[in-house]
Amino acid sequence: MLCVASESVRSRILAAGQRITPQRDLIAGVLEAAEAPLGAQELLDAVALRDAGIGRATVFRTLQSLQDAGVVQHVPLPGDQGGYLLCPTSGHHHHLVCQRCGRVEDLLEDEVALFVGAVARDHGFDIDHAGLELSGHCSGCR
Amino acid sequence: MLCVASESVRSRILAAGQRITPQRDLIAGVLEAAEAPLGAQELLDAVALRDAGIGRATVFRTLQSLQDAGVVQHVPLPGDQGGYLLCPTSGHHHHLVCQRCGRVEDLLEDEVALFVGAVARDHGFDIDHAGLELSGHCSGCR
DNA sequence: GCGCTTCTGATACCTGGTATCATCTGCTTC
DNA sequence: GAAGCAGATGATACCAGGTATCAGAAGCGC
Numbered sequence: 001m002l003c004v005a006s007e008s009v010r011s012r013i014l015a016a017g018q019r020i021t022p023q024r025d026l027i028a029g030v031l032e033a034a035e036a037p038l039g040a041q042e043l044l045d046a047v048a049l050r051d052a053g054i055g056r057a058t059v060f061r062t063l064q065s066l067q068d069a070g071v072v073q074h075v076p077l078p079g080d081q082g083g084y085l086l087c088p089t090s091g092h093h094h095h096l097v098c099q100r101c102g103r104v105e106d107l108l109e110d111e112v113a114l115f116v117g118a119v120a121r122d123h124g125f126d127i128d129h130a131g132l133e134l135s136g137h138c139s140g141c142r
Numbered sequence: 143m144l145c146v147a148s149e150s151v152r153s154r155i156l157a158a159g160q161r162i163t164p165q166r167d168l169i170a171g172v173l174e175a176a177e178a179p180l181g182a183q184e185l186l187d188a189v190a191l192r193d194a195g196i197g198r199a200t201v202f203r204t205l206q207s208l209q210d211a212g213v214v215q216h217v218p219l220p221g222d223q224g225g226y227l228l229c230p231t232s233g234h235h236h237h238l239v240c241q242r243c244g245r246v247e248d249l250l251e252d253e254v255a256l257f258v259g260a261v262a263r264d265h266g267f268d269i270d271h272a273g274l275e276l277s278g279h280c281s282g283c284r
Numbered sequence: 285g286c287g288c289t290t291c292t293g294a295t296a297c298c299t300g301g302t303a304t305c306a307t308c309t310g311c312t313t314c
Numbered sequence: 315g316a317a318g319c320a321g322a323t324g325a326t327a328c329c330a331g332g333t334a335t336c337a338g339a340a341g342c343g344c
Binding site: 126129133138 | 218220238240241247249250253256257258260261262264265266267268269270271272273274275276277278279280281284
């Protein structure tokens with residue numbers, strides 16, 4: 001596992017006005033190679049495994065930068081602290097996570113919009129923020 | 143503000159096989175009197191204000207007990223760490239929070255079930271857990 | 285009132301995350 | 315290719331939220 005970020009990830013980092021450094025490359029690469037969202041400790045460990053010289057401040061700062069760049073999202077998972085996920089698509093969206101294999105699917109914009117619209121109508125709210133995280137078992141894992 | 147839990151809260155604590163102690167009474171009372179979800183620090187402060195002898199371990203332990211009893215829910219709020227909320231209705235449900243006045247409404251079971259069902263169908267998942275937290279501005283605050 | 289069980293408070297610890305600051309380095313300009 | 319600077323880095327200390335442990339206190343059924 002080389003753990004170097006793909007061209008598309010790099011170009012999204014550059015597009016956000018941020019520099020490509022070996023550390024960011026490595027951290028983004030680790031996230032890209034991960035099959036499931038990585039928790040903070042898992043990510044720190046995985047990064048340390050590949051380059052013990054990278055400090056924890058750098059890891060968290062890089063996560064913040066990658067979130068700002070829309071490359072990474074923090075997904076709250078049931079029970080624990082949640083994890084960091086490298087998203088192939090930009091922009092805020094929501095996830096459906098398989099608790100067994102860790103597979104992540106993006107929810108469809110339409111179904112989310114329909115639900116949020118119905119809630120807004122029923123309760124008379126203007127909804128600014130929707131945090132929707134669903135988890136269960138995918139077709140292969142049930 | 144007496145900050146003593148109502149009868150209905152007490153009976154729900156008892157129904158969960160837990161004891162009523164002055165500390166639990168006070169903590170439940172503080173949550174019951176709060177208009178908006180209380181963050182950990184706010185809650186610790188509010189409890190200390192009324193009885194400085196109550197330790198932080200007791201507060202967190204009591205929150206855990208109250209959550210187990212279905213009396214309290216932890217609601218993740220956008221941006222920050224979320225807060226603790228005393229729910230008038232038992233059982234797992236979801237919330238709609240006004241970011242301005244802190245008012246909380248429960249989402250209707252039907253609208254949630256409809257959404258979760260649609261997602262399950264579209265993605266071929268069995269959905270075990272849905273974390274839905276919506277926030278915005280209520281009719282009075284926009 | 286007795287005794288079991290649960291609860292409490294103090295304290296130390298853990299995890300996730302941020303702040304600070306001196307040093308280093310990627311990138312632009314020439 | 316070298317210079318300069320803004321931005322990135324690593325070390326470290328710190329913070330908040332939460333848990334573990336343990337001796338002692340208190341609730342409640344008998």
